[in-house]
Amino acid sequence: MNTPANIRTQAAAGSEDDGLVLGDLIRLLFDKIWWVLGIAAAVVLAALAYVTIATPIYSANALIQVEQPDSNSSPLASSTALSSFSGTLPTASEIEVIQSRDVLGPVVDQYKMAFSISPQRFPILGSIAAHFARPGQLSRPWLGMNSYAWGGEIADISSIVVPQALESQKLTLVALGDGRYALQDPEGRRLVEGIVGQPAQSGGVQITVNRLVANAGTRFNVVRWNQLDAIQGFGSSVKVGEQGKQTGIIAVSMNGTDPARTAELTNAVADSYLSQHLEMKQEEASRMLTFLNGELPRLKGQLESAEARLSAYQQKSGSFQPSTEAGIYLQGSIEYERQLTALRLQETELLQKFTPDHPMVQAIQRQIGQIAASKSSFDARFRGMPVNEANALSLQRDAKVSQDIYELLLNKVQELSLTRAGTVGNVRILDRALRPAEPIKPKKSLIMIASVFLGLILGSLFVFARRQLTLGIEDPDVIENHLGLPILGAISLNAAQVRWDSSYRRDRHGRREILAKSFPKDPSVEALRSFRTSLQFAVSDARNNILSMSGPVPGTGKSFISVNLATLLAEAGKRVLLIDGDMRRGHLNEYFGITRAPGLSEMLQRTLLPSQVINQTDVPGLHTIWTGAIPENPAELLELPETRGLFESLGRDYDMVIIDTPPVLAVTDATIIGSIAGSSFLVLRSGIHSEREIALAIRKISQSGTRIVGGIFNAMPMRKAKHGKFTGGGHNYVYSYESEKN
Secondary structure (H helix, E strand, O other), X not given: OOOHHHHHHHHHHHHXXXXXXXXXXXXXXXXXXXXXXXXXXXXXXXXXXXHHHOOOEEEEXXXXXXOOOOHHHOOOHHHOHHHHHOOOOOHHHHHHHHOOXXXXXXXXXXXXXXXXXXXXXXXXXXXXXXXXXXOOEOOOOHHHOOOOOOOOOEEEEEEEEOOHHHOOOEEEEEEEEOOEEEEEOOOOOEEEEEXXXXXXXXXXXXXXXXXXXXXXXXXXXEEEOOHHHHHHHHHOOEEEEEOOOOOOEEEEEEEEOOHHHHXXXXXXXXXXXXXXXXXXXXXXXXXHHHHHHHHHHHHHHHHHHHXXXXXXXXXHHOOOOOOHHHHHHHHHHXXXXXXXXXXXXXXXXXXXXXXXXXXXXXXHHHHHHHHHHHHHHHHHOOOOOOHHHHHHHHHHHHHHHHHHHXXXXXXXXXXXXXXXXXXXXXXXXXXXXXXXOOOOEOXXXXXXXXXXXXXXXXXXXXHHHHHHHOOOOOOHHHHHHHHOOOEEEEEEEOHHHHHHOOOOOEOOOOOEOOHHHHOOOOHHHHHHHHHHHHHHHHOOOOOOOEEEXXXXXXXXXXXXXXXHXXXXXXXXXXXXXXXXXXXXXXXXXXXXXOOOOOOHHHHHOOOOOHHHHOEEOOOOOEEEEOOOOOOOOHHHHHOOHHHHHHHHHHHHHOOXXXXXXXXXXXXXXXXXXXXXXXXEEEEEEOOOOOHXXXXXXXXXXXXXXXXXXXXXXXXXXXXXXXXXXXXXOOOOOOOOOOOOOO
16 A cells, blocks of 8 residues: 555655756746746846936046155255155045045035026926927926926026025025016015026025026926035035055046036046145245245344354454364264254244144154254364364354355245245146046946846746745646655646637537547547556556545546546446546536436435446446435445445446545545545646645545555646656647536
């Protein structure tokens, strides 16, 4: 006896074959290829619609080069500790400057980005009408709705100032006709009324409309943002970054829908930064000139005093010829004094910009201390010189140092004067932004290619998910592999079968037509013939020749299978008895145009003999027993002690007895009949049974001691039959019919 345990053991062995799993997935994709292609086509169409209606985005960028600061910023930079602060390029600080309000604010003002004006359009229809209009050529209002803009309107505001309470609020500008307009607040109160081309002012609101082309009554939305919000909003669209690391090349880029305006705004930001940088350099040069011009008189006085003292000493003592040792001391002392004087000048300069705690000031002070200590050590080596010689050397040193510092500052004053007159600075625009020809997004070709692959992936995932989530099994391999129920026959479903509608088609006598008689060469009939051959081997070791045909639920087509199988067995020369065992809803008699009574119920109740309820059909060798009168207790009749003997005696008179039973899960009649039959078959319909439902049916039949020979898979989709192993002897048999609704 085949039991579910036996079945599961067989399935476990088969499931170890990984190739079978892969083959199932591939077959599933082929079977549902139209789902995959349909979903892929939908994704491609959606992508096509997106790239068609999506607004193209263009990108423009400008390159700015930042070089090391020149020596003009400090009078003696070449000989000071400031060189320790110039090892890296100042690109990080310059990037912050570009993103500052000082740079972006002028661009916002120049391009009037602190306010916006847009026409009020009727939803959808207004956009369609405006699409076919030209600027300056007004379209006629649709349906007489003059308050909406329908295309061709032009509104240009040169300036607008509103009180703080109205900032970022949606105001309404109404065209009054004859070049007049009115500005209203969000509640519709009139704020100001004016004439095009003339400034208008009232209640803290100032507005100047340069041009207004619109039908009288047309409304426009006007928004005046806070200046800070406008700058920050514009700044969020400006991207600034260094190209590479420590290259000194800064890229300024912007994205926008208008390629020309995007490039123009990008260049405006670069120009504003360069202008701000030059102004800063000129301001620094002016401050330095002021500082140096203030120091020159003092240094000139020191030089004149030192030269006077040296001249007086020479007149008093005569010419002086220093020794070799004195010459070394003089040269070294002059160098130390020059360095100290230059550092003190830079300290004074830095203290005008920074506090004493600034790192640059502290670095200068540390170097002054170091050089002063070195000078003291140097002076100590020459303290043994004669006093007259030491005095003479000191006077010569002071005069020389004062002269060098004074001349150096004079040169710096001249350089800074030239710098202030025409500052170049240490930055320059390397590449200006050009109008881009192609948008950066959407990337149409990339999106379309990606949509094809995405559609195929989504379609495949949908098919797999539907396979996992759907209640209906459509592949007989799943039943064999998971439940171990052998599928001895698969009856495929095709369009011809559906059109013919064999289950309900009637002949001229009102009978349901039998497919095996009306279309003997139909692929479905050929599949049943193949099952007939397999049946003879499957039941060869059964205890009797009684076959039970049942299904888990109504609608599997077991009546269709029973009638046509019985007809084919009879045509093969067998004596066949077809019994309608469904004494609740049976209707096999409709295939032969005979009333249901008398029949099985009368035979079981012993009111009639078997010979009195057996019907001869027009198919040679085929006899039938109908349900008879519908009894109130079909199950009780089947459980009578003499019922088994009646069926077995009928089996001895025929080569094959086929009993069409009610659904297994609906009533208990099928299990009772199955326990009497030597072989039971479970008729399953593609797509309507869950795995759990079939397992419950198998368990219920097996618990009654029924021998389950196998299953018949009915109404299998054509592609499943084509690609699966159930192809009717290697041929792609397909047929079309509606299963019995029981």
